[in-house]
Amino acid sequence: MGRLYLSTGGAYTIGMTGAPGSGKSTLTDKLIGLLRGSGNEVGVLAIDPSSPFSGGAILGDRVRMQDHATDEGVFIRSMATRGHLGGLSLATPQAVRILDAAGKPWIIIETVGVGQVEVEVAGAADTTVVVVNPRWGDGVQANKAGLLEIADVLVVNKADREGAADTVRDLQVMLELAGERDWRPPIVETVATESRGIDELWRAVLDHRAYLEADGRLERRRDARLREELRAIVHERLRAGADERCRGDRFDRLVEQVAARQLDPYAAADELLQI
Ligand SMILES: Nc1nc2c(ncn2[C@@H]2O[C@H](COP(=O)(O)OP(=O)(O)O)[C@@H](O)[C@H]2O)c(=O)[nH]1
Numbered sequence: 001m002g003r004l005y006l007s008t009g010g011a012y013t014i015g016m017t018g019a020p021g022s023g024k025s026t027l028t029d030k031l032i033g034l035l036r037g038s039g040n041e042v043g044v045l046a047i048d049p050s051s052p053f054s055g056g057a058i059l060g061d062r063v064r065m066q067d068h069a070t071d072e073g074v075f076i077r078s079m080a081t082r083g084h085l086g087g088l089s090l091a092t093p094q095a096v097r098i099l100d101a102a103g104k105p106w107i108i109i110e111t112v113g114v115g116q117v118e119v120e121v122a123g124a125a126d127t128t129v130v131v132v133n134p135r136w137g138d139g140v141q142a143n144k145a146g147l148l149e150i151a152d153v154l155v156v157n158k159a160d161r162e163g164a165a166d167t168v169r170d171l172q173v174m175l176e177l178a179g180e181r182d183w184r185p186p187i188v189e190t191v192a193t194e195s196r197g198i199d200e201l202w203r204a205v206l207d208h209r210a211y212l213e214a215d216g217r218l219e220r221r222r223d224a225r226l227r228e229e230l231r232a233i234v235h236e237r238l239r240a241g242a243d244e245r246c247r248g249d250r251f252d253r254l255v256e257q258v259a260a261r262q263l264d265p266y267a268a269a270d271e272l273l274q275i
């Protein structure tokens with residue numbers, strides 16, 4: 001991973017997040033089609049927070065994007081989040097980095113926008129697209145989950161269903177209440193299954209990219225991310241080191257001494273932390 005890093009930096013990442021079933025994979029599939037149509041290669045990382053053995057969503061993603069499965073210009077990787085050392089927040093940038101080093105200029109990261117870590121990971125893309133559906137309260141749910149805060153582009157997918165206009169209005173009101181921002185997230189209505197609104201969605205992504213690239217914002221965003229990643233790596237190593245110290249004979253002996261009131265736990269910790 002260390003060596004790969006030096007060959008990275010060429011990719012632009014797009015995060016797709018929202019509730020399960022909101023249409024992220026279908027939208028991703030359409031965006032892949034659009035990008036391939038203009039000769040661009042694409043890497044896709046579909047992150048499923050459940051176990052690889054429960055299958056469900058991962059199989060769903062595969063089925064949804066199978067049109068592109070045999071296209072050499074597209075690389076789709078489904079990734080379960082369990083079993084990764086350091087969890088999602090470390091595993092995702094690593095996986096993105098591989099696709100980046102492989103020369104994919106566009107990388108789409110699909111994550112379920114449920115849970116703090118998932119939302120953080122989704123917000124770590126260059127452009128974050130938040131997908132909601134026309135359902136009473138869907139926008140409110142997204143707001144509660146912190147998704148509106150990380151949204152650069154808002155999508156009301158399944159606009160073929162009743163209430164899309166109401167949901168757009170709800171989102172507008174919530175954005176206004178959230179106060180002034182340099183970038184006002186555009187709201188795009190889509191019907192992914194019918195490829196409707198996909199061009200508008202892509203236009204919104206490109207507009208946001210142009211905005212970021214205009215005066216060093218993209219660099220600052222990426223710097224902040226690197227800072228976070230470096231911090232996470234150090235945390236992870238220190239945590240592993242701590243686990244290492246908290247087992248074995250020396251640890252057992254100290255526990256006994258603490259239990260016998262010969263030593264207090266703080267002094268025992270001091271001793272464990274000495275080299
Ligand atoms: N009616 C309608 N159904 C859609 C639309 N987009 C996706 N779906 C369906 O919604 C379901 C979930 O879609 P999927 O892309 O797997 O959602 P994900 O879990 O967010 O990735 C699938 O059955 C899709 O066919 C849409 O715009 N309109």
Ligand SMILES: [Mg+2]
Pocket residue numbers: 024025026057060061110
């Ligand atoms: Mg999906």
